[in-house]
Amino acid sequence: MTASVIADTKAKMERAVEAAKDDFATVRTGRANPQLFQKVMVDYYGSPTPLAQLASTNVPEARTIIVTPYDKSALKAIEEAIRNVPNLGANPTNDGNIVRVTMPELTEDRRKEYVKLVKSKAEDAKVHLRGIRRKAKDELDALKSEVGEDEVARGEKELDALTRSHVDLIDDALKRKEAELLEV
Template sequence: MITDVLAEAREKMSKAVDVAKDDFSTVRTGRANPQLFQRILVDYYGSPTPLAQLASLQNPEARTLIVTPYDKSALKEIERAIVNTPNLGATPTNDGNIIRITMPELTQDRRKEFVKIVRGKGEDAKVAVRNIRRRAKDDLEALKGEVGDDEVARAEKELEGVTKTFIDAIDDALKKKEAELLEV
């Protein structure tokens, strides 16, 4: 029972770290990265569809991205979705077949703003991990009548160690992203 609680907590914390890393990848750096556009939803025949399902994304140069739609009739909607995406600052140009996106150079103030956004996402991820720890600790407390107090105390110590490991993983990912953002 205790091992089940700890295994479930580990699995959920691992997923929280993966979500945090995925969130970090959506914050842009000085380079055009196709991953920045993965979460853009395009209104395709009335339903919001991820851009990656409607077009191929190529990165020929550091600050340029080419979007080639599979269906040419979706070209205008894709362009509109890119323009309406906040925090991107991209300027798409449409030539009738493809959309060429040029990412502007980041200013130092904009880089600092992105670092604040990433830190906020990192803090949200840490809160998620701590909430998972709290739920697991409550589950362990509920087991006190069925198993010994020493076993529960040992499991709580192990849970604290696991929590620290995953929070450290979030901090490491956060430091890497901050360094990437501040790199000129």
């Protein structure tokens, strides 16, 4: 029974780490990256729709992203949504067929702001992991009467090791992203 709690917790923690890595990818570096727009929501006929469902993105040059809408009538809405992305600093233009987004050069101050932002996202992910751990510990405590205290104690040790390893994965991803951001 404790094994199933640990297995569920491991799966949740792995998803949390992947979500953190995806979140890190939305913070831009010196290169244009279509993942910058992965969480952009476009007001498409009155309902918020993810940009990926409305257009394709490609990177023809290091600092340019081209967004090609599947429906040309969504062009203005896509341009507006990209313009409203916080911390991007880009000014999209459209030529009637595509939206061209040229990314500005990153200054040292801007890079440091992005590092702070990524550290904040990493801390949020760690808090989420600790929340998952707390729920699993509560589940294990509820099993005490059925499986015994020794089994629950072993499960808690395993849970702590699992939490530590996933926090380390987030820290590693943070270090990689920091190095990427500070690279000139």
